[in-house]
Amino acid sequence: MFVHWGIYAIPAWHEQILWRRNMSPFDYKHYAKQFNPVKFNPHEWIDLMQEAGMEYICFTTKHHDGFCMWDTKQTEYNIMNSAYGKDILKLLTDACHERGIKVGLYYSCVDWDHPYYPNLGRSHELSRPKPGDDPDINRYYNEYVVKQIEELCTNYGPISYFFWDLNIAEYKDPSVNDLIRKLQPGIMINDRGPGEGDYKTPERSVPPGRRFELPTEACQSVGKHSWGYKQDEDYYSVAYLINSIDKIMAMGGNYLLNVGPDASGVIPEEAQRIVRSIGRWYKKVREAFDDAVPASDMITDNNVMLTRKNHTLYAHVNIPVISSSIVLTPIDVLPNKAVLLNTGQELETRVDITPNLYKEKPILRIRGIPADDLTGEVPVIKLEFDEAIEKYVPPEKDA
Ligand code: GLC
Numbered sequence: 001m002f003v004h005w006g007i008y009a010i011p012a013w014h015e016q017i018l019w020r021r022n023m024s025p026f027d028y029k030h031y032a033k034q035f036n037p038v039k040f041n042p043h044e045w046i047d048l049m050q051e052a053g054m055e056y057i058c059f060t061t062k063h064h065d066g067f068c069m070w071d072t073k074q075t076e077y078n079i080m081n082s083a084y085g086k087d088i089l090k091l092l093t094d095a096c097h098e099r100g101i102k103v104g105l106y107y108s109c110v111d112w113d114h115p116y117y118p119n120l121g122r123s124h125e126l127s128r129p130k131p132g133d134d135p136d137i138n139r140y141y142n143e144y145v146v147k148q149i150e151e152l153c154t155n156y157g158p159i160s161y162f163f164w165d166l167n168i169a170e171y172k173d174p175s176v177n178d179l180i181r182k183l184q185p186g187i188m189i190n191d192r193g194p195g196e197g198d199y200k201t202p203e204r205s206v207p208p209g210r211r212f213e214l215p216t217e218a219c220q221s222v223g224k225h226s227w228g229y230k231q232d233e234d235y236y237s238v239a240y241l242i243n244s245i246d247k248i249m250a251m252g253g254n255y256l257l258n259v260g261p262d263a264s265g266v267i268p269e270e271a272q273r274i275v276r277s278i279g280r281w282y283k284k285v286r287e288a289f290d291d292a293v294p295a296s297d298m299i300t301d302n303n304v305m306l307t308r309k310n311h312t313l314y315a316h317v318n319i320p321v322i323s324s325s326i327v328l329t330p331i332d333v334l335p336n337k338a339v340l341l342n343t344g345q346e347l348e349t350r351v352d353i354t355p356n357l358y359k360e361k362p363i364l365r366i367r368g369i370p371a372d373d374l375t376g377e378v379p380v381i382k383l384e385f386d387e388a389i390e391k392y393v394p395p396e397k398d399a
Contacts, residue, residue, distance in 0.1 A: 001054045001275075002106075002219055002258035003045070004227035006063050007031035007082070009263040015063055015228030016124070018112055025112060025130055029077070032067055036083035040265025042095035048272055049101060052279025053286060057096060058104035058163050058256055061089055061152060063228075064124055066113025070156075074147050077113050093156040102160040105152055109145070109167040109193065116140035124166055137171055141194065146176060153183035163201070164193030190217070206247045210305075211294035216253035220244060221260070222271045229260035235270050238277045239376040243319050245278065246378040250305035250316050252294040277376075285341045285380040288314035298389070300329045311388050314341075315381040321371040326381075327354060331364045335383040338366055342379055345370075349383075 008015045010031045018028045049057065062068045068078035070089035079088050096103050110124050111117035118135035119126035129135050153159055162180050177195035180187060191197030199215035206218070220241065223233035245255045257278070259271045267275075288307050295308035304326050305316040313335075317326055338347040348367045353360060369379055 001045070001049050001052075001056075002058045002221070002227070002256045004060050004063065004106075004221075004229075004258060004260045005088075006060060006065060006069060006228065007035045007067050008063070008065060009037075009229040009261065010034060012229050012231035012263065014226040014230060015060075015065075015260070018065055019124060019126065025126065028065065029113075032077060032082055034083060035079070035263065037088075037261075037263060037265030038084075040084075040088065040091070040261075042092045043099075045092075045261075045267060046095060046099050046101055048267060048275055050099075052275045053282045054257070054275075054279075056102035056104055056160060057092075058106050058161070059089065059092060060106045060108075062107055062111070062148070064108045064110045064112055064166065066111040066117075068148070070152070072148055072151055074144055074151070075114065089152075089156060097157045103156070103158070104161040104163055105156075105159055106163040106165060107148075107152070108165045109171075110165070111140070114140060114144055116144060118168075122168070137168065141171070141173060141176065146179060149176065149180060150183065153180055153187075159184045159187055161188040161190070162193075163190050164197075167192060167194050188215075206244050210251065210296035212252045216248075216251075217256055218244075218248045218253050219256040219258060221258040222274045223260065227258050227260055229262045229268065231262075233260075233268070233270070235274060237376070238274055239319055241274065242278055242281055242376065242378050245282070246316050246380075247305060247318070249289050250294060250296060250307050281342070281377045285314075285378070288316065288341065288380045288382065299331065301327065304328065308389075311385045313383045313385065313389060315366065315383060317369065317379045317381070319376070319378055321369060321374065321379060324369045324371050325365055325367045326369070328364045328366070330361070331389060332362050333364065333385060333389055335364075335385050337382075337384045339382045340369065340379060341382055342374055342377055343370070347381060 004015050008017055011017050014020055071080050071087040072078045093103050112126050115133040116136050116139045118137050119129050121127040171194050174195040177189050188198045190199055190201050199217055202218045204220050221227045223235055248255050259267045261267050292307040292309040295306040298306055303318045307314045332351050334351050338349045340347055350365045351362045353362050
């Protein structure tokens with residue numbers, strides 16, 4: 001679960017309201033004093049995560065606004081000086097460590113508050129430095145970011161991964177990631193920071209292809225407009241999200257689904273409903289992902305994704321489900337058993353010739369998918385074979 005949470009939950013419009021609505025940074029700062037999420041209870045967030053089968057959290061320690069959600073000694077602009085006055089990151093990470101949830105930290109390189117960050121009107125930057133600023137990217141990294149990294153990677157227990165956001169493309173400094181790795185051995189670092197990353201982070205999209213060549217974590221918010229809390233958010237449908245979760249995970253990626261808690265600390269009802277609904281599907285089909293490898297390149301049908309675990313193949317049928325059968329060209333072996341994980345029912349399988357396919361070539365066909373009853377869920381069919389079916393045999397071209 002990705003969590004975008006900060007003082008921008010008070011205006012409740014978008015986490016970048018300061019920049020997107022051209023607010024005065026001085027007016028915006030009032031939210032920092034007001035922020036008082038009295039209903040914040042990290043265990044409630046974790047309950048929701050566990051109900052949905054989510055295993056790790058990625059939390060916005062500092063977003064572009066520059067406000068820090070932990071007890072940092074590097075700026076006054078932090079949670080200890082809010083009405084709340086408690087180290088939110090500490091409360092959250094303690095609860096996560098206690099309950100076996102892995103912790104990822106999101107950290108924005110862009111900073112609309114710090115005097116050294118060069119706000120020069122590039123994308124996601126204020127149009128000009130504020131009065132009194134002293135823009136200097138090297139000082140910003142060496143005297144500010146690095147010290148904050150030290151705090152974040154020292155005071156909050158094991159950190160599993162570090163999610164940089166929006167580094168200035170020209171600024172490269174591998175020593176920053178080296179420092180993170182030194183302080184948190186075994187950590188993974190994403191590809192949006194000042195140094196080489198370990199994994200890719202496509203956003204709000206399913207990249208083309210059948211499997212990821214590099215480690216990938218795709219992120220997506222439950223709301224269409226914002227990552228942070230938006231009072232009048234328009235939410236994605238559960239079906240849309242399940243379809244993209246299934247594709248990303250069947251391609252071998254991780255999926256980071258975002259929610260934006262409100263200013264009191266509560267994850268909005270509608271976001272909770274969406275996460276729970278996805279979780280109900282995920283728990284029925286998750287054996288098709290756990291320890292399984294992407295195998296969609298074994299078949300030619302773009303509407304079906306495959307994953308594989310030893311002798312078992314899992315066919316994931318993209319939604320909307322087009323018909324009550326799928327044909328797994330060019331596989332021509334009959335499985336011992338085909339079970340629709342969504343319902344537990346057994347499905348009929350045949351290896352036969354269908355009128356529209358490769359001439360005279362029998363192909364595995366799976367029948368009786370209750371397409372009209374499963375609206376909103378990706379059907380996942382478990383196919384158990386006697387032996388490993390792993391070779392890709394290119395289909396013969398029609399004469
Ligand atoms: C985009 C948004 C940013 C958000 C990030 C999450 O970059 O602009 O606000 O934090 O996506 O990946």
